[in-house]
Amino acid sequence: MPVSPRGNALGPVGPEDAARPVEPVGPDDSVILHTTDNGVSWITLNRPRASNALTPEQRERVISRLVQDSADPAVRAVVLTATGRAFCAGADLRAPAAQRPGPPAGRVAGDVARVIRRGAQRLIGAVLDCEKPVIAAVNGTAAGLGAHLAFACDLVVAAERATFIEVFARRGLVPDGGGAYLLPRLVGPRRAKELMFFGDALTAAEAERLGLVNRVVPEAELAGAARSWSDRLATGPTRAFALTKQLVNASLEMDRTAAFAAEAAAQEINMATEDAREGVASFVERRAPVYRGR
Incomplete structure (x- = not known):
């Protein structure tokens, strides 16, 4: 069964x-x-x-x-x-x-x-x-x-x-x-x-x-x-989760300079996603965000 x-x-x-x-x-x-x-x-x-x-x-x-x-x-x-x-x-x-x-x-x-x-x-x-x-x-x-x-x-x-x-x-x-x-x-x-x-x-x-x-x-x-x-x-921001997971998993093998560079690169990538735009818009509009994983 x-x-x-x-x-x-x-x-x-x-x-x-x-x-x-x-x-x-x-x-x-x-x-x-x-x-x-x-x-x-x-x-x-x-x-x-x-x-x-x-x-x-x-x-x-x-x-x-x-x-x-x-x-x-x-x-x-x-x-x-x-x-x-x-x-x-x-x-x-x-x-x-x-x-x-x-x-x-x-x-x-x-x-x-x-x-x-x-x-x-x-x-x-x-x-x-x-x-x-x-x-x-x-x-x-x-x-x-x-x-x-x-x-x-x-x-x-x-x-x-x-x-x-x-x-x-x-x-x-x-x-x-x-x-x-x-x-x-x-x-x-x-x-x-x-x-x-x-x-x-x-x-x-x-x-x-x-x-x-x-x-x-x-x-x-x-x-x-x-x-x-x-x-x-x-129901969360799927791409942001993926990038966060990647940053955390790699963090213990990086020095501060490399970790900060990886963080900045992840931010650059994530800010181009629909979910990031939705997160900012929902904050400005004072409503709950609706993330679609894109």
């Missing part, structure tokens, strides 16, 4: 959701569900029995969906969530050998690096590079690559029972999926090392305290919280 943004892990399915078709995304559309509702693209991981551990096929479908949403003017915000009791348990290491996110037997030098670049790093890059705001609605455990998938999103709403786990050291592995890039920028290098060295599970409340999560809500309210924010974003 199709799962709507209000259904399964994110609350009961209503009659309006049952009538809304879920867009097919491949020959087997059950592992990734998608629907667009009022300008919001809902991408739902749907392998609950595998704790939504990502197979390469699943990963590629999420990347493809994010790339399409980024370019689609009808999409103005994205929500990434999952069904079941887990958000994403990371890469699926229990899949058949041909589907595992790793190099084949008899690999040669460079194979592992190529797999990481083409796989986990592309997934995280697709979230960071998406020109629309991306909200993670974390319904349960987010481990390894699954945690990094949430951390790469622009906003994170988590259910109270959600946990975040840097599992790599437990398995004798180095973090992938941009973890060593994302975490120090979110919590600082010392705290990032603590999380990565020990691999202790963070509760949603602890993750919120550290700044990894924006808001923690009861499980029954997760859908409403994600929908409230995504609806607000979908």
